[in-house]
Amino acid sequence: MEQVAFFAGAIGALGGAIAVIALRNPFYSVLALVVHLFSLAGLFLLLHAEFVAAAQVVVYAGAVMVLYVFVAAYVGGFEEPLWDAIPGQRILAPLVAGALFIELSVAVLGSGLKSLGTEGATIPVGFGSPEAVGRLLLERFLIPFEAASLLLLIAAVGAVVLAARRPDPERPLEADNVEGAA
Amino acid sequence: MDTTWYLVLSALLFATGAGGVLIRRSPLVILLCLELMLNSANLALLAFGRNLGNADAQIFAMVVMVVAACEVVVGLGLIVAMYRRRIPLDVDENRGLRG
Incomplete structure (x- = not known):
């Protein structure tokens, strides 16, 4: 199953x-x-x-x-x-991706870790439940949690600043306003 | 299921995302491919966490998701700004920093 x-x-x-x-x-x-x-x-x-x-x-x-x-x-x-910006890009890119997959697989399979071939450790009841994750987030990982919230805030402010409509330096401000009103 | 299966699947998804970044030219699709790579890393993290019976990996995966959300928000803001200024949405056209 x-x-x-x-x-x-x-x-x-x-x-x-x-x-x-x-x-x-x-x-x-x-x-x-x-x-x-x-x-x-x-x-x-x-x-x-x-x-x-x-x-x-x-x-x-x-x-x-x-x-x-x-x-x-x-x-x-x-x-x-349809043309390639770099000659042979459409042939080389899948080759590089395939080489990356082979390299990662060799790194995993060649690590010799015996537990990788098994289900792994027996896990306690409630592993990964909201209760367990919340306890970890608010006790052991409180500082990373707060840092993540700060990062989200900075990203949101940054996106607003980036995407906001601002006066075009080529045209005076009044022209923009007239265009918006019309 | 053995942990190896999850890790090989994660490597396959990561390689797919990397190939997409190399082959596509639209910045929007390149952002989507970055999502693929971040999610494959999450899968590997959770597989190792299951293998070791340690829930710390799940916190790590959540932090990766937060960083991915930030990257998406800033990236999409840049794409909208490029579109507004009529800069072509093609990563090969914007090569002003190439030197």
Whole structure:
């Protein structure tokens, strides 16, 4: 049963990932990433990370993906030119990615860690539950937790500053206002 | 399931994301590929945490998610600003820093 769930999640995650990089329309790529994230949340559940899986669905598939959909719709379709900017890019890039996969797999399989071939340690009841994660977040990892909240605040302010409409230096301010009123 | 399966899947997803960063030109899709890579790292973290029976890895994964959210917000803000100033949304067109 667990094998079936793992392979279903793995196929969903991998198919979503390949669709993200293969589809030409950015809007469809965003939707493929949603499929990928939901499959990955299923895999997180198999790894007894219930709270992280729930946060993945709520934060990523809920909030971040809505942001992506809005920007993809605002910016509109972008036709990627068919020519290569760097000669042989379309051949070299998959080769580099394949070499990276082989290297990572060699690093994992060649590590000689015996516990990797097993299920791992027996885990206590309530492992990964909101209670356990909350206890860790607010006791042992309080400072990283607060630092993360500060980072989010800075990023939100930065995004507002970056994307805000500001007067164009080429044109005087009045011209902008007249255009906006008309 | 053995932990190795999760780790190999994570390596495969990471390589897919890296290939996407190399091959695509739209900054929006490159951000999506960065998400793929960050999520594959999360999968590896959670697999090791399950293997060791240690919940610290889950906190690490949550922090990675926070950093990913920040990166998305700033990246999308940049894309919107580029679109407003009519800068072409193509990473090969914007090569002013190439020297």
